[in-house]
Amino acid sequence: MMIRSADRAPGFAAILLGACLLGSAAHGQGTQPAQPGASATLDTIKGRGQLICGISTGVPGFSMPDSQGVERGLDADSCRAIAAAVLGDANKVKFVPLTTTNRFTALQSGEVDVLTRNTTWTLGREGNLGLEFTWVNFYDGTGFLVKKSVNVNSVKELDGATICVQPGTSTELAISDYFRQHRLKFTPILIQDLSEIQNAFLSGRCDAYSTDSSALATFRHTQSNPDDFVLLPEIISKEPLTPAVRKGDDKWLDVVRWTLIALFTAEELGVTSKNVDQMASSNSPDVLRLLGAQGEMGKALGLDNKWAYNAIKQVGNYAEMWDRDIAPMGVPRGINNLWNKGGLQYPPPIR
């Protein structure tokens, strides 16, 4: 039967009205926040009183033990922020160093609760490996490091070169795509162990060393003779580095994602580890909600309403982490800045 527009109109109006009502209920004015569902991962972490975090075996600026054996870096600090949000204590973290090849199985098998290890968010990994990426904590790209003595100024001059690269990385794919597309040849030297690959490069076994350009910059910075190395100008791929969780526990995904977002939000709102207590009596509703002085944002995640307060107080906002971990390596903030400072970080609203 043909439906005349006159028959249809009231139905549409009713649907629209219904949608508007739903919209205002969802907005939360005068309503109770939805009760969070269960998270097996969150329950396990709370039960054991410790977060188990997968990190790298040693990338300066990201996760690398200092002289006292304490893990330092942006990824290590991201783990601490999650522990502070979940358990109220940034020190309740067990760090598990993982290689490029065993990192995904460690997450899949439940050996770690979260993988916070300079890992690129890709469709293949999310679609095929049972992983879910949370929120980018560093926008990176594949680069190339060469010795100054080889006198190479561009990737195009690496035709026929040997290139050291770690297996199981998105770097491998980025290089083979780029070289094929530009009709260049190269021989990959695949070495899994980090110190082995670095030694291979330093001893001249490969003409170039390729990985995330941030890691190359921090590696160069930590050499006794950084000026003997050149980071080539080309960045040949996008590598958004993103902490990942196992698929199938959406509530845990929410916790990790929103804790990272809270660190960027704190920076955006000017909340730091130093002023967080004064800010808890700010007149900004956004600040009050972030710090749990108003609303029930923590409860919506299955956490204490002081989740973000604890993370910011104990670890600092993203800019503080950056200044502590990355800036000393001479890496400029660039696209990792907030959206209102010319960067890509645009944290969604905490409300």
Ligand SMILES: N[C@@H](CCC(=O)N[C@@H](CS)C(=O)NCC(=O)O)C(=O)O
């Ligand atoms: N972002 C790329 C590369 C990540 C990567 O593994 N980079 C190396 C070089 S910085 C690394 O972390 N090595 C440290 C290690 O093997 O522990 C990926 O996700 O595949």
